[in-house]
Amino acid sequence: MTGYDHQRIEAKWQESWARRRLAEVEPRGPSSPFYMLMMFPYPSGDRLHVGHGRNYILGDALYRYRRMNGDHILNPMGWDAFGLPAENAAIARGVHPRDWTLDNIRVMKQQFRRWGILYDWSREIASCHPGYYRWNQWLFLRLLEKGLAYKKQAPVNWCPSCQTVLANEQVVEGACERCGTSVRQRELEQWFLRITDYAEELLAGLDELEGWPERVRLMQRNWIGRSEGAELDFELPEIGETLTVFTTRPDTVHGATFMVLAPEHPLTARLIADHPERAAIEEWIEQVRNTPRIEREEEGLVKEGRDTGRTAVNPATGERIPVWLANYVLVEYGTGAIMAVPAHDARDLDFARQHGLGVRLVYHPEDREVDAATITEPVLHEGVVRNAPPFDGLRDGQEAVRRFTEWAAEQGWGRARVTYRLRDWLISRQRYWGTPIPVLYCDGCGVVPVPDDQLPVELPYDVELTGREGNPLARSAAFVEAECPACGGPGRRETDTMDTFVDSSWYYLRYLSPRDESRMFDSELANRWAPVDQYIGGIEHAILHLLYARFVCKALADLGLVSFREPFTNLFNQGMITHFSENSGRVEKMSKSKGNTVSPDALIESMGADTERVYTLFLGPPEEEVEWNDEAVAGAWRFLNRVWRCHEALPDAPPTGSADRQLERLRHETIQRVTGDLDRFKFNTSVAALMELTNGLTRALDGRTVSRSACEQAFDTLITLLHPFAPHLTEELWERRGYDGSLLEASWPVYDEEKLRRSRMTVVVQIDGKLRDRLELDAEADRGEIERAALASDKVRQHIGDRRVSRAVVVPGRLINLVTEQGAGG
């Protein structure tokens, strides 16, 4: 592309910035520490396209702006380096996960440099480094001490042919993605973190997080899924047990006509022990168990059930009701069993009709009594209780729930109870590329934590990765065999590694003292800089990562390591960039797999990184999804070239000019707009304002209407304001203007209210709300003068005709609306 020599300029300034040490920046203003953070990126080379550049460019623009504004600001970058893709790449290509990861980090750093993105690399961390992950292990041990880490049986996806555990994403239509074998569910002992202990606080804390997008808070609320209800006890006389269920509708207990247990429920075995078709039922249970989780949670799963032949006693009516097993009841939620009330629950009614089970109504529509045998839809709202003697006449609602719960409690078979959908955090991964969980197993001592002074438990480099036969760590004798720290006898190391969300749940604290070998992080620094003022990242982390990070923050606070309980004060989620995809013929999210990416290299070569940055930010509102338009990029390129040409034209500006005040006002307006817009993340309108200033300056220079000094002042303001968007070009122009030092050290311009004032104003004249004329008046004109001027206008008089003006509404500085009698009446 013909234009200014962007390649030479960009290379020159990238080199200059690389020599800087951002850590040494001192605050110029009286600002308090501002801690800005991008989400911990996964260093996969695949993400290098303009779609992914968006959040880094956005973060860099914000960083440069806040810095120029005089903020004491921290902007670190590091790598969420563990994870499954590295292990897959290793298996597919025979590269070691560590080498693959480090290579990708190198490529990504290079790309950041080409985008002109500044990070404080002295704080760089990588979670796969033992100096980082030893603190995952240390944290785990503290949680273990507090009872927040524990082990229990949990199902995993198991490929019988590969003899290995599969992640959900490795299961394709119920089969192993590698060999196509049907995936089975298998129970394994696994490590969990007790996030549910914090469910209530995690939920309540959301109300205080006003700097977070409402949709993220809502997603977290739904994920935690608090529900109030009651626990009710049902006797199982044949086996002499009590079955406890959770229900949000204890007020419908009289309508419970059967019970349903999850097939995995602990009482199942005893219930079917003497069943004549026990073998068949057990086979069916096995089949349900083996249905992969994802499928079982999918919509449209066929509801299947089996009668245990046993009965329970409905504590409200004393009736004997059948006990069933069904695949739609989940063992993880509530107590893993429900009382089925077909009259008032659609799912239960479905199941009752399917298996010929009884229906009993508690609530009836207000105006009539309905027959249980004939209803086809459950009675859900606005009902009135009948057939539940102590409560007849009571209305459906919270009051009813409360009264029934109290009643059940008085009789000793029920109690109020809150349940959450949130489950404990399973951190065990049967994988190589992760943080080893720091415990050993000893025949004599059982589970033994690794003592702190023996950390880190290092991940061995020398392992064989095949993707088969379980965790490669388990086959490494050098790793597994270790001395028991308690008794000195032979022990076996835990071979499970941690979920990478553990790494990312506290990394923001490690940035503050990244090389400290004596502790996880420096609490004093943490309390000074954190919580993070501004967190930037994609919406895809709205639930898991952000919830885990909040949980770990609270746990760290309870360990006395930090004095705050929420890690991120303000959260910004940038939207994805979409692009037309040749493959599908549709506009889709930009990604390698869809083949609709735009290479930053080609773009940077033809029009430069500054053009890519400006266009990316100009594209649309940053929080929304926006479509990349290959043709429109040229608009940003033209804009930057106009700026360049303004600089070339400056020497030709005349010594004095008639329109100096006008340009000066535009200059101040632009400062006001850009500053306000950047504070509100409105990068797109900031760029528009800068284009307007450029157009104004171009016109002034062409028309020779503005003095050279005023033009120069406007130009200097322009490149200063433009710097966060187009850093290379503006640095070059700043130098060519003869200023010393980087624009990064220049102060952000301040506007002057006085200079924004106009001597004339445009007043719009409406008649009955319709625009009829515009008047140029003195800015000082008062109500009366505006009204007189409006009534004096020929156009206005024509439109009013012989009607009478009954009222005049004046909006100072903007408009006057004349209301005529007919207009007001009609």
Next chain:
RNA sequence: GCGAAAGUGGCGGAAUUGGUAGACGCGCUAGGUUCAGGACCUAGUGGCCGCAAGGCCGUGGGGGUUCGAGUCCCCCCUUUCGCACCA
């Protein structure tokens, strides 16, 4: 099904508290400039009627509040996103 957000020119999108709808950019049209260009400059560009002046209509659809509604309220339609046998 539940929840949320959003519907504005040919396109991406502007429009603090209700106060000139369409900023800025792309595209398009005409003219200029250039050896040439996918370069640059100038003017125009929501629709309809009109030679023009000007008029009428116009922010998904319908109603309402108001001197005044893209903006607020009610109903409906569409799209996108999130969640879901959650007892």
